[in-house]
Amino acid sequence: MPNQPLKPDKVDMSVNLGGLQMKNPVCTASGTFGYGSEYIDYFDPALLGAVIVKGTTMEPRAGNPPPRIVETPAGMLNAIGLENPGVEAFISQYMPELRAQGVTVVANIAGNTLEEYGQLAQRLDHVEGIAALELNISCPNVKQGGLQFGTDPDMVYQVVNMVKSNTQLPVIPKLSPNVTDIVAIASAAQEGGADALAMINTLMGMAVDIDRCRPTLANIFGGLSGPAIKPVALRMIYQVYQQVKLPILGGGGIVSVRDALEFMMVGASAVSIGTGIFVDPYLPCQVIDGLQEYAAQHGLASIKELVGAAHQE
Amino acid sequence: MPTLESALVISNNQVSSHMFEMELAAPQIVPFCEPGQFVHLRVNSLNDPLLRRPLSLYDVDKKRGTITLLYKVVGKGTTSLAQLHADEYVDVMGPLGRPFSYPPAGQWAILVGGGVGIAPLLYLARRLKEKNYPVRVLYGTQSSSELVALDRFRQLGVQTVAATMDGEADYQGLVTDLLYQQLSGQEVEYLYTCGPEPMMAEVAEYARQYGLNGEVSLEEHMACGVGACLGCARKLKDSDEGYVKVCKDGPVFGLYEVELDLAPR
Ligand SMILES: Cc1cc2nc3c(=O)[nH]c(=O)nc-3n(C[C@H](O)[C@H](O)[C@H](O)COP(=O)(O)OP(=O)(O)OC[C@H]3O[C@@H](n4cnc5c(N)ncnc54)[C@H](O)[C@@H]3O)c2cc1C
Ligand SMILES: Cc1cc2nc3c(=O)[nH]c(=O)nc-3n(C[C@H](O)[C@H](O)[C@H](O)COP(=O)(O)O)c2cc1C
Ligand code: FES
Numbered sequence: 001m002p003n004q005p006l007k008p009d010k011v012d013m014s015v016n017l018g019g020l021q022m023k024n025p026v027c028t029a030s031g032t033f034g035y036g037s038e039y040i041d042y043f044d045p046a047l048l049g050a051v052i053v054k055g056t057t058m059e060p061r062a063g064n065p066p067p068r069i070v071e072t073p074a075g076m077l078n079a080i081g082l083e084n085p086g087v088e089a090f091i092s093q094y095m096p097e098l099r100a101q102g103v104t105v106v107a108n109i110a111g112n113t114l115e116e117y118g119q120l121a122q123r124l125d126h127v128e129g130i131a132a133l134e135l136n137i138s139c140p141n142v143k144q145g146g147l148q149f150g151t152d153p154d155m156v157y158q159v160v161n162m163v164k165s166n167t168q169l170p171v172i173p174k175l176s177p178n179v180t181d182i183v184a185i186a187s188a189a190q191e192g193g194a195d196a197l198a199m200i201n202t203l204m205g206m207a208v209d210i211d212r213c214r215p216t217l218a219n220i221f222g223g224l225s226g227p228a229i230k231p232v233a234l235r236m237i238y239q240v241y242q243q244v245k246l247p248i249l250g251g252g253g254i255v256s257v258r259d260a261l262e263f264m265m266v267g268a269s270a271v272s273i274g275t276g277i278f279v280d281p282y283l284p285c286q287v288i289d290g291l292q293e294y295a296a297q298h299g300l301a302s303i304k305e306l307v308g309a310a311h312q313e
Numbered sequence: 314m315p316t317l318e319s320a321l322v323i324s325n326n327q328v329s330s331h332m333f334e335m336e337l338a339a340p341q342i343v344p345f346c347e348p349g350q351f352v353h354l355r356v357n358s359l360n361d362p363l364l365r366r367p368l369s370l371y372d373v374d375k376k377r378g379t380i381t382l383l384y385k386v387v388g389k390g391t392t393s394l395a396q397l398h399a400d401e402y403v404d405v406m407g408p409l410g411r412p413f414s415y416p417p418a419g420q421w422a423i424l425v426g427g428g429v430g431i432a433p434l435l436y437l438a439r440r441l442k443e444k445n446y447p448v449r450v451l452y453g454t455q456s457s458s459e460l461v462a463l464d465r466f467r468q469l470g471v472q473t474v475a476a477t478m479d480g481e482a483d484y485q486g487l488v489t490d491l492l493y494q495q496l497s498g499q500e501v502e503y504l505y506t507c508g509p510e511p512m513m514a515e516v517a518e519y520a521r522q523y524g525l526n527g528e529v530s531l532e533e534h535m536a537c538g539v540g541a542c543l544g545c546a547r548k549l550k551d552s553d554e555g556y557v558k559v560c561k562d563g564p565v566f567g568l569y570e571v572e573l574d575l576a577p578r
Contacts, residue, residue: 034541038561041315041539054543062555069536069544071364076536080543083556226363255360278364278536279355281317281406 003299011295012302013288015049017247017270018195019170020132022049022104025264025303026288029251029274030055030108030134030174031080035094036101042281047288049270050104053094055136056124057109058116060086065218070207075226075253076275077205079219082110082139087123099129106172109163110136111149117159121166132170134249135163138178138201138223150176150201153188160192172249174198175240177232186240197240198249198272200233226275227253234266241267241308255279257290264291264303265310315539316341320405323379325397328461331386332429333395334371340378342407346370348437349530349565352380352407353538356393366390367535367560369433369507370408372465380405383462385429409538410564413437413528416446416503423495423527424450425516427488427508431462433530434507438471448472451495453488453508457481489515496523503527504568514573527568533559548572 013024027050035053036045045051063083070077085093090107098105107130111117117135124130137150137159149155156173163171173189175182177200186197202223207216215221233252241248250268254260255276263271276283295303320337328334342352353365372381386395397403413433416422422441424434431452441448450466450473457477466473475482476491484491489512496502504527506516513529520527533545540561547563549555550572557563557571 032537032542034539038537038539038541042317063543063546065548066546066556067534068546069534069542071362071534074361074363076364078536078542078544080546083543083546227360275363275536278538278542279360280404281539 005299006296006301008292008296011292011300013292015270015304017132017170017249018172020050020106020172020196022270024049024288025270025291026260026284027052027106027249027270027272028277028284029272030136032274032277036098036103036105039277039281043285044101046102048104048284050106050131051098052106052108052134052272053090053098054084055082055108055110056084056087056090056120057082057111058087058119060084060089067217068219070216070222072205072207072224073228075224075228077207077217077222077224078202079217079222081219087120091124091127095127095129104131105129106132106134108134108136108174110139112139114158114162118162118166121163125167125169130169132172133163133167134198135159135171135173136201137173138176148176148178150185151179153184156185156188157192160189160194164193170195172196172198174201175236176201177229177236178204182236183239183243186244186246190244190246194246196247196249196269197244198251199237199240200229200252203229203232225252227255229253230259234262237263237268238266238310241311254287255283257287257294260287260291261294261306264306265308267308267311269304269307314345315407315409317404317406318342319402322397322399322401322403324399325395327395328383329459332383332459332461333386334381334383334461335394335397336379336381337403337405338378339380339405342405343373343375343378343380346373346380346408347412348440349413349433350408350410351564352382352405353409353535354394355404356390358404362389362393364536365406365538366394367538369530370436371432372436372439383429383432406538410560411562413505413530413565415441415444420501420503422446422448423492423502423504424448425488425492425504425506425508425512426450427453427512428455428459430508430530432507434505435462435465437505438466438469442469442471449495450474451476451488451491453477453491453512455479488512489519492516492519501525506530510574517568517573520568528565529568529571529573530564531559531566531571532564535560
């Protein structure tokens with residue numbers, strides 16, 4: 001990239017992720033940033049490209065018993081169990097403040113059945129202030145013996161299709177990395193009508209408490225996040241970018257500007273930051289600034305020019 | 314308002330075989346500090362360990378603009394903290410969480426602390442004393458060499474009785490046994506407790522027997538510290554569903570509000 005350096009404010013930071021228009025490519029990941037107001041003492045959530053709010057289900061969920069989290073080398077496991085107040089309370093209790101703050105909101109939905117995904121999509125379709133739907137498909141399908149929706153291409157196709165036919169909003173399925181062939185899953189999502197892909201959700205793992213001689217998490221298994229999963233996320237995004245022509249919201253282990261650059265270079269049009277916020281609440285803002293500076297230094301008039309740069313021969 | 318500040322280490326001294334006392338210059342955080350609240354520390358900038366570590370406000374000096382922490386070295390994070398030297402900086406978020414409240418007028422404040430659980434009770438004692446509440450502190454540790462906060466309480470001028478198992482302090486035995494012994498029956502007590510959970514459960518049981526009220530300070534593993542991740546859940550007592558967040562709804566709870574674990578974790 002031999003271009004002349006630019007002034008940072010000359011870089012166009014805006015991105016369009018399959019119809020989700022964002023002022024910059026940096027989002028906070030679902031479940032790590034609550035409903036946008038928890039970190040209000042640290043920065044204004046309206047500065048973000050988007051806030052992806054905590055996963056929402058039809059009915060309220062109490063979540064799993066504690067312990068729910070455990071730190072692991074370069075990461076953490078969580079088994080929150082989708083604690084949330086349900087879709088109606090989300091709309092009535094949290095959306096007004098998010099709207100008032102001018103936040104670009106992406107709702108994240110999780111169903112127990114195919115039909116529930118459809119109902120959630122329909123319910124959120126005309127709610128003012130919601131800019132897109134992210135589908136958490138790492139949930140057990142109750143009717144299919146608890147098999148995760150996201151691990152079977154046919155079910156992925158059906159979920160995406162169901163949601164698409166119930167909403168006008170951009171639909172962004174969030175792929176589970178706990179699969180053998182991520183490209184097959186991504187292709188199924190594309191056929192189902194996805195507007196973009198989010199990748200990756202957490203990797204299933206566990207930890208053992210040797211003092212109690214028991215699994216550490218009450219739920220036994222939990223989702224691994226943080227720097228430990230970054231290489232897996234990069235590899236999967238690289239593969240999908242080559243085979244599937246959908247914009248990608250990339251994330252998994254981003255804790256620095258450099259990490260975010262790597263995600264964009266392998267093919268992410270935008271990035272999500274989760275666990276990294278726990279470490280440094282200012283990280284999302286640092287990443288926005290850092291991406292802009294990098295682009296300016298390399299003479300890129302638009303941040304979009306970085307996307308997939310690592311694939312060039 | 315809580316904030317994030319790069320705090321200068323003024324001192325970081327070993328005070329017993331496993332405990333350290335660290336004073337930090339945190340002028341932006343100090344004005345908002347209330348007893349019972351905690352700070353969330355990034356022990357180094359290497360992302361190893363990754364998550365922040367929650368530590369109670371042990372003491373706050375509003376004039377000097379400093380906070381003091383008392384911590385026990387138990388693992389990776391606290392080991393890393395213990396290696397910090399004066400003139401280095403550490404990244405501190407805070408103050409976080411719900412603070413202790415003050416007792417109803419006319420009641421004695423009885424502070425029952427065990428081990429490093431004494432930490433939040435020192436700053437509480439200071440503030441209670443400033444507000445002229447009658448205060449008594451019951452402080453228990455395994456051995457007398459671990460009574461690292463004793464001098465500080467005595468300097469405050471609050472009545473402090475120490476219980477250790479080695480018999481080298483005021484009372485030999487458990488601090489909870491001391492609690493029953495101290496009961497005068499003449500004054501109404503408002504209890505504050507922090508320490509191992511079986512100890513706190515025992516204090517709650519004592520309170521229940523005598524119809525007293527009070528507050529506990531709980532610990533739970535934390536990621537965000539601000540109520541965003543829902544990682545620090547604890548069950549409310551007498552409730553089939555519904556968890557509270559220790560970082561945001563606590564760490565201070567009513568003595569009867571949450572289920573206490575009798576078995577050591
Ligand atoms: C609100 C609050 C206030 C606290 N105040 C103090 C204090 O004033 N002094 C003090 O010595 N300790 C205090 N603790 C406990 C302290 O946070 C832990 O001892 C510390 O996090 C251990 O970190 P480590 O890396 O050394 O241990 P490790 O065991 O290696 O830590 C591994 C992980 O478990 C977590 N963890 C381990 N033990 C605890 C625990 N007891 N509570 C919460 N998380 C834990 C760590 O934060 C880390 O995420 C407090 C805890 C809470 C929740
Ligand atoms: C505490 C916690 C809660 C999460 N909750 C959700 C959730 O409700 N829905 C969802 O789709 N992903 C959830 N995730 C996954 C994150 O959104 C993100 O995909 C994952 O953590 C990987 O990114 P990271 O390494 O940057 O955290 C959660 C992650 C964590 C750590
Ligand atoms: S530590 Fe994240 S909600 Fe309490």
